[in-house]
Amino acid sequence: MTTVAEPRPKLVYVIPHLSEHESEHFAHIPALLAELGKRVEVAAVVERGSPPPRLDGVRLLVRVRGAGRLARVLGTLRAVRRCAAAGHHTYFLRYSRLFLAVLVLTRPFYRHRILLWRSGISDVAPPEAGRTPARVLNDLLNWLLLRFVHRFVTGPESMVAYMSRRWRVPPRKMALLYNDVDTGRFAPLPSDGRRKARADLGWAEDEFVILFVHRLSYRKGARLLGPLFRRLVARVDVPVRLVVVGDGPDRPDVEQAARAPELRGRMLVVGALPNRELPRMYAAADCLLMPSLEEGFPRVIVEAMAAALPVVATDAGGSADVIGPDYPYISRVGDTAALLRHLEAMIALPASARAELGERLRARANERYTPARAAEMLRGLL
Numbered sequence: 001m002t003t004v005a006e007p008r009p010k011l012v013y014v015i016p017h018l019s020e021h022e023s024e025h026f027a028h029i030p031a032l033l034a035e036l037g038k039r040v041e042v043a044a045v046v047e048r049g050s051p052p053p054r055l056d057g058v059r060l061l062v063r064v065r066g067a068g069r070l071a072r073v074l075g076t077l078r079a080v081r082r083c084a085a086a087g088h089h090t091y092f093l094r095y096s097r098l099f100l101a102v103l104v105l106t107r108p109f110y111r112h113r114i115l116l117w118r119s120g121i122s123d124v125a126p127p128e129a130g131r132t133p134a135r136v137l138n139d140l141l142n143w144l145l146l147r148f149v150h151r152f153v154t155g156p157e158s159m160v161a162y163m164s165r166r167w168r169v170p171p172r173k174m175a176l177l178y179n180d181v182d183t184g185r186f187a188p189l190p191s192d193g194r195r196k197a198r199a200d201l202g203w204a205e206d207e208f209v210i211l212f213v214h215r216l217s218y219r220k221g222a223r224l225l226g227p228l229f230r231r232l233v234a235r236v237d238v239p240v241r242l243v244v245v246g247d248g249p250d251r252p253d254v255e256q257a258a259r260a261p262e263l264r265g266r267m268l269v270v271g272a273l274p275n276r277e278l279p280r281m282y283a284a285a286d287c288l289l290m291p292s293l294e295e296g297f298p299r300v301i302v303e304a305m306a307a308a309l310p311v312v313a314t315d316a317g318g319s320a321d322v323i324g325p326d327y328p329y330i331s332r333v334g335d336t337a338a339l340l341r342h343l344e345a346m347i348a349l350p351a352s353a354r355a356e357l358g359e360r361l362r363a364r365a366n367e368r369y370t371p372a373r374a375a376e377m378l379r380g381l382l
Contacts, residue, residue: 119296226257
């Protein structure tokens with residue numbers, strides 16, 4: 001008797017931006033698609049960037065072409081029509097609102113099924129922003145579009161209930177999905193490799209190097225970096241360096257703080273870097289600092305965990321869920337005094353204790369946040 005294999009489900013994964021020099025977290029998506037392609041017939045649509053001619057695990061790769069808003073809409077329509085012609089009618093999107101709007105408008109013709117990922121606390125804004133009509137309209141548009149989504153996907157665990165309440169989405173429509181990290185690409189270095197990486201980066205062996213990797217914005221705590229580091233420098237008797245990786249609206253403020261006499265040469269603002277350059281920086285640093293006021297499922301923590309880099313962070317969004325129970329170096333959002341104490345305690349730890357802490361974090365990343373685990377969770381949503 002011949003067994004006939006069941007047809008594999010089909011999925012269109014919409015990638016907002018992808019290029020060789022990708023600095024956003026979309027650089028993680030190819031590893032996920034390679035795993036997802038073992039379970040699902042995958043089509044990938046790249047909205048912007050210059051993707052490679054092929055991606056592992058992807059049967060159909062489509063680029064949205066066009067520069068202006070109207071051209072982008074028409075390019076998106078063509079991409080949807082091409083996917084439908086190939087028999088793909090289920091879409092997974094991350095933050096792609098124009099693509100989502102096109103799917104909603106064309107749903108009567110193609111009968112799409114839409115899985116939308118969102119995570120984060122959207123109400124956090126700088127004090128000077130206020131509650132403008134543009135923000136009100138933006139929230140209303142998001143709320144309207146969500147009415148047409150089949151599954152609202154988020155993570156980690158605590159964000160499921162929050163996003164359901166915030167956007168008034170019935171719990172039955174909510175779904176949990178983890179962010180993932182390639183623990184082969186983000187990994188600790190052997191001692192000689194770590195020494196070389198630090199030398200190449202210009203970090204002295206006797207320096208305690210604190211790494212910040214994030215968007216330089218109010219929501220990510222960028223305005224706290226200068227004052228917090230200034231207090232730390234005054235309180236510890238070992239050489240410390242703060243390396244700031246990222247770009248955004250608060251970069252001028254961060255650079256001005258770095259020019260203060262007591263921080264000159266100690267606080268380095270390097271700007272945004274391609275994601276492919278970050279594994280070496282994580283592996284060479286001594287600690288990751290994430291003083292965020294707002295988060296959802298922070299990929300920077302997952303990257304640090306995979307690299308066995310200890311973390312000092314706030315409990316913004318689902319950060320505490322990601323890093324795990326009983327982790328001692330998590331503070332309440334906005335509690336800079338606690339962040340300062342945690343940094344001092346981290347500096348005081350023997351190198352062997354920090355290494356042990358990092359290995360615990362890496363083991364958790366290997367257990368929970370691999371592309372294979374995320375692909376299996378996404379396959380379950382189909």
